[in-house]
Amino acid sequence: xxxxxxxxxxxxxxxxxxxxxxxxxxxxxxxxxxxxxxxxxxxxxxxxxxxxxxxxxxxxxxxxxxxxxxxxxxxxxxxxxxxxxxxxxxxxxxxxxxxxxxxxxxxxxxxxxxxxxxxxxxxxxxxxxxxxxxxxxxxxxxxxxxxxxxxxxxxxxxxxxxxxxxxxxxxxxxxxxxxxxxxxxxxxxxxxxxxxxxxxxxxxxxxxxxxxxxxxxxxxxxxxxxxxxxxxxxxxxxxxxxxxxxxxxxxxxxxxxxxxxxxxxxxxxxxxxxxxxxxxxxxxxxxxxxxxxxxxxxxxxxxxxxxxxxxxxxxxxxxxxxxxxxxxxxxxxxxxxxxxxxxxxxxxxxxxxxxxxxxxxxxxxxxxxxxxxxxxxxxxxxxxxxxxxxxxxxxxx
Amino acid sequence: xxxxxxxxxxxxxxxxxxxxxxxxxxxxxxxxxxxxxxxxxxxxxxxxxxxxxxxxxxxxxxxxxxxxxxxxxxxxxxxxxxxxxxxxxxxxxxxxxxxxxxxxxxxxxxxxxxxxxxxxxxxxxxxxxxxxxxxxxxxxxxxxxxxxxxxxxxxxxxxxxxxxxxxxxxxxxxxxxxxxxxxxxxxxxxxxxxxxxxxxxxxxxxxxxxxxxxxxxxxxxxxxxxxxxxxxxxxxxxxxxxxxxxxxxxxxxxxxxxxxxxxxxxxxxxxxxxxxxxxxxxxxxxxxxxxxxxxxxxxxxxxxxxxxxxxxxxxxxxxxxxxxxxxxxxxxxxxxxxxxxxxxxxxxxxxxxxxxxxxxxxxxxxxxxxxxxxxxxxxxxxxxxxxxxxxxxxxxx
Numbered sequence: 099x100x101x102x103x104x105x106x107x108x109x110x111x112x113x114x115x116x117x118x119x120x121x122x123x124x125x126x127x128x129x130x131x132x133x134x135x136x137x138x139x140x141x142x143x144x145x146x147x148x149x150x151x152x153x154x155x156x157x158x159x160x161x162x163x164x165x166x167x168x169x170x171x172x173x174x175x176x177x178x179x180x181x182x183x184x185x186x187x188x189x190x191x192x193x194x195x196x197x198x199x200x201x202x203x204x205x206x207x208x209x210x211x212x213x214x215x216x217x218x219x220x221x222x223x224x225x226x227x228x229x230x231x232x233x234x235x236x237x238x239x240x241x242x243x244x245x246x247x248x249x250x251x252x253x254x255x256x257x258x259x260x261x262x263x264x265x266x267x268x269x270x271x272x273x274x275x276x277x278x279x280x281x282x283x284x285x286x287x288x289x290x291x292x293x294x295x296x297x298x299x300x301x302x303x304x305x306x307x308x309x310x311x312x313x314x315x316x317x318x319x320x321x322x323x324x325x326x327x328x329x330x331x332x333x334x335x336x337x338x339x340x341x342x343x344x345x346x347x348x349x350x351x352x353x354x355x356x357x358x359x360x361x362x363x364x365x366x367x368x369x370x371x372x373x374x375x376x377x378x379x380x381x382x383x384x385x386x387x388x389x390x391x392x393x394x395x396x397x398x399x400x401x402x403x404x405x406x407x408x409x410x411x412x413x414x415x416x417x418x419x420x421x422x423x424x425x426x427x428x429x430x431x432x433x434x435x436x437x438x439x440x441x442x443x444x445x446x447x448x449x450x451x452x453x454x455x456x457x458x459x460x461x462x463x464x465x466x467x468x469x470x471x472x473x474x475x476x477x478x479x480x481x482x483x484x485x486x487x488x489x490x491x492x493x494x495x
Numbered sequence: 496x497x498x499x500x501x502x503x504x505x506x507x508x509x510x511x512x513x514x515x516x517x518x519x520x521x522x523x524x525x526x527x528x529x530x531x532x533x534x535x536x537x538x539x540x541x542x543x544x545x546x547x548x549x550x551x552x553x554x555x556x557x558x559x560x561x562x563x564x565x566x567x568x569x570x571x572x573x574x575x576x577x578x579x580x581x582x583x584x585x586x587x588x589x590x591x592x593x594x595x596x597x598x599x600x601x602x603x604x605x606x607x608x609x610x611x612x613x614x615x616x617x618x619x620x621x622x623x624x625x626x627x628x629x630x631x632x633x634x635x636x637x638x639x640x641x642x643x644x645x646x647x648x649x650x651x652x653x654x655x656x657x658x659x660x661x662x663x664x665x666x667x668x669x670x671x672x673x674x675x676x677x678x679x680x681x682x683x684x685x686x687x688x689x690x691x692x693x694x695x696x697x698x699x700x701x702x703x704x705x706x707x708x709x710x711x712x713x714x715x716x717x718x719x720x721x722x723x724x725x726x727x728x729x730x731x732x733x734x735x736x737x738x739x740x741x742x743x744x745x746x747x748x749x750x751x752x753x754x755x756x757x758x759x760x761x762x763x764x765x766x767x768x769x770x771x772x773x774x775x776x777x778x779x780x781x782x783x784x785x786x787x788x789x790x791x792x793x794x795x796x797x798x799x800x801x802x803x804x805x806x807x808x809x810x811x812x813x814x815x816x817x818x819x820x821x822x823x824x825x826x827x828x829x830x831x832x833x834x835x836x837x838x839x840x841x842x843x844x845x846x847x848x849x850x851x852x853x854x855x856x857x858x859x860x861x862x863x864x865x866x867x868x869x870x871x872x873x874x875x876x877x878x879x880x881x882x883x884x885x886x887x888x889x890x891x892x
Contacts, residue, residue, distance in 0.1 A: 126552070127552070128551050128552060129550070129551065131547050134546055134547065134550040134551075135550075136542070137542050137550075138538075138539050138542045138543060141535075141538040141539070141541075141542055142535055142538070142539065144538075145533070145534050145535045145538055146535060149531055150528050150531065151733075152733050153526070153531040153532075153534075153731035153732065153733040153734070154525050154526060154531075154731070154732055154733050155523070155524070155525060155727075155732045155733065156733065188585055188755050188756075188758075188759075189755055189756045190756075191754050191755050191756045192754075192755045192756075194754075195754055195755070199621070204601070217754075217756075220751070220754065221754045224596070224752065224754070330552075330756075334550035334551070335550065335551055335552045335756070336548075336549050336550040336551050336552065336553065336759065336760045336761050337550070337759070337761065338755070338756065338757070338758070338759040354617070355621065357588050357589075357591075357592055357614070357617065357618045357621070358585050358586055358588050358589045358592070358735070359585075359586045359587075359588045359589075359614075359727075359732070359735065360735070361585075361735070362585075362733065362734070362735040362759055362762055363733045364733050364734065364761075364762060365759055365761060365762070
């Protein structure tokens, strides 16, 4: 192994194996290196016994066995599906893009929370959508506020949103979980105003405590929901395998739109083998344990180092969403933190309506070790204090 | 291994490991099972030594080492490129889609050969393009005919095509290779009418004899070419890794449009390891030998069984393009052949302008064994003779 690595390094001496940065990364949705599974046995079987399957083109909807496994995962989420309701995608972002291609025309609008998942924003923008931004509280999206906006749009004869996009479980970036009442109210609105709901739920099974709320898909009586799942958080991001679960006629049309020659059958087969062996539950348990402990470490470090940061302690997911005093400019803080050796994401980047000044930041606890969490939060606190020294001492006085 | 396969089969008894069809497949661009490489060692290294790379998100443009290898492949094709001119994609079809997202607006037109690669047609259609179809002869696209069409459009003040799409090496479906003179003339037209050229060249290295013609990208003086390559034909389709090589500013914009979370780092690393070990040249040699022999077997079988089929013997690629007597309806023949146990593709499907009746069919020799080629051509001849019995005997009389 090392011989080959050295040979590779000799061939391309200028190319390091990993980014050269010594920054501690609180910015990414990367998995903890501690929970990356050993998939060598699965890959060996996939490339020997299943070679005629894994090295040829795959069926465009996905491997039949993987679709069956995903249908079973959906059943466990209270949203039973047939394989005809499942489309395997190149990760959940690809699923979002296919939903846009399916549902959107130029000039359409969609409804999103403010803040919302920042990687989805440029995907939506590339389809030329207008955003209707709706606030959130500790019970998730303010569906009452959305209802008022829709009533007003309808009264003015303006175009209603084609769909509502949300991350209802451990929301990115706020980590809030939407209550059952809000989910039901959202479904009522979708039916009344003829909208779809894109339920993007990568973190749902990364729950540390408490009871799950039913999926919106599971509460859906009218085939209004396109549910998006992914193996990125359940197994590993590098597999690039996600899915959409939706009504068969929507899936049939999305299969036509999926013009990529089928998703990679090798990674699909590796996942099927992992699931066939029953490795998923123990692996997810390990992920939960690791991230629960990381969350505790980061919550403690923030409370200790930046006591003026307000945050909700998430019951799952990857992120703390920190509200700092109003004099803080999150963009300036992110830039200063980066120079101080810790990478975070400024809150402004999560607002689809534009990059207004925001006093929030998102810090991910998923990727770092406990030592890195402690050291990274110290660096963040130091950047914060030096940048806002006068205001900080004023606020503390 | 078998135990696990049986367990999988027990879990999903209704799901066969492979399609149940006993048809001989002359319809697909699948690789021959004889030339699917053994990638188990590469995968084992990728999932152990490189695990932190292969199971996390990859850089969106592709792994740096793979981009460097692809730049070297481009240099070998006479079109030197820096890594900033290379974008790794989820197969070449994904590259075509990204080129469309980069270059096309609703109502634009593009120029294609008639016939052209049939899988590209729905991708182009999904962007709402109008097609300008241009004929071909044994030297490839009739660039003179394209020049006349462009002159006429310009004279009428009509919109000119945004790009010309072509498969200049071992064209799909005709297997014709475009001459150097036509390539140069096409580049002149592109410069004169401010068009791009999408050079889609999956089969270029699958050459059985004779000398390569320079790539259009290699002759390009004005950064007019987006070159599309793929490891599907060089290694295996299931890897789902292709690339675009183009001007750095075009690549930078395509990276922004590539909203899939990065292509799969696991399959990228497997390819890098394969290339680092120097396995590509011997593997490509084996592919060439296998497909040359398959081509010879199919050409002989067609000449023996359906002597009235006219075809050009390709110097590379995957396909024979058969012109049958004019009374033959290729759609009817494809349907009858399917019932007789051999799957082919009707020529009409390769015409972007619509499914007019055509007397051509495409048969792929890449996937079948020699025995399957002989048996499949017999079945095809039998379908042909029973369907067109009266006309056939008339034509032979």
